[in-house]
Amino acid sequence: MSERARAKPFIAREDMIRAVNAALYLRRPLLITGKPGTGKSTLISKVADELQMGAVLRWPVNSRSTVRTGVYEYDAVGRLQAPLAGGARIEDYLMLGPLGAALAARGRPVALLVDEIDKSDLDFANDLLNVIEEGEYEIPELRRTGLGTVSVRGPGGRVADVTNGMVRAEHFPFVVMTSNADREFPAPFLRRCVRLEVGLPTRHELERIVKSQLGRHPYALPQKEVDAVIDLFLDKSASGEVSTDQLLNAIFLTVATRDGSARTFQDQELIELRESLMKSLTP
Incomplete structure (x- = not known):
């Protein structure tokens, strides 16, 4: 899915807008904390689309992620097995990771999503911020060759120039880190971020979200059907943990079954499916 497709129906709340602006002005990573399905990872698509990143x-x-693998991967075995006659250029066996590609970007800053950082090991978060703040990372395999500037492949077909084995940032990337609040972070890490906690939307915000999402369809639901699904969602959220994604699944299912000639479910089955789609995420 393109960033435009992700971004178009997303509605950023005022606290999200303020946090994004602060992160951009301060050149600090934005740490978004909240339960799954609250739009944490979609916000960056909205920003990237608006700022043409x-x-x-x-x-x-x-748990196995490291900063190094985020910067680059090196296929040493593949290079050793390559025919000597082919040259076996070292840059052909290097691949920049998302962090490396973000640092190496030229022309305009890019957006980097570090998703579910709370799944990493204890040292990862601070190591990551050290690299982002320094804006550079050495690739020893390239430095030792003394080749000067070489072109290295990156994710999504990107190609970046690396000089003297150093990946250096021309612009500070817009970095969003998401956390499902499964663990606490140390204070030295938190003070280096702009923090945003995302909770469940209000009823008014839910109505705006549903209206925006339904804009992708040639017809919309009657308001009474929208209200019925939102009422069910709010009732479920009062007694358990549910996500906005669950609400939207119930809405889209209702849209898909409105055509009487093509519908698969009876009215009572649809009601039961809505209940099933909005079961609590916690026992």
């Missing part, structure tokens, strides 16, 4: 560089983090 191009495609967002996405880095899904897990």
Whole structure:
């Protein structure tokens, strides 16, 4: 999906706009905390589209992620197995990761999403901010060759020039880090970020979200049907943990079954499916 397609129906709340502006002015990463399905990772698409930053560089983090692999990967085995007659250029066995591509971008700053940073190990977050703040990272495999400037492949078909083995930022990238609040971060890390906590939207905000999402369809639901689904969502959220994504799934299912000639579900089945789609995310 293109950034425009992700961004168009997304409605940024006032606190989101203020946090984004602060991160841009201060050149600080934006740390967004909230439950799954609250739009944390979609906000960066909106910003990238509005500021013409191009495609967002996405880095899904897990417990095995390291800053180095975010900057680059090196296929040492592949280079050793390459025929000597072919030259075996080292840059052909290097691939920039999302962080490396963000640092190496030229012309305009780019947007980098570090998704679910709370899944990383304890040292990862501070190591990441050190690299972002310094704006550079050394690739020893290239530095040792003394080749000067070489072109290295990156994600999404990008190609970047790396000089003397150093990936250096021309512009500070717009960095968004998301967290599902599954763990606490140390104070030294938090003070280096602009922080935003995303909660469940109000009823008015839910109505705006639904209206925006339904704008992609040639027809919209009657208001009474929208109200019924929102009422169910608010009722569920009062007694358990639910996400905006669940609400939208129920809305889209209702849209898909409005055509009487093509519908698969009876009215009662649709009601039961809505209930199932909006089950609590926690036991």
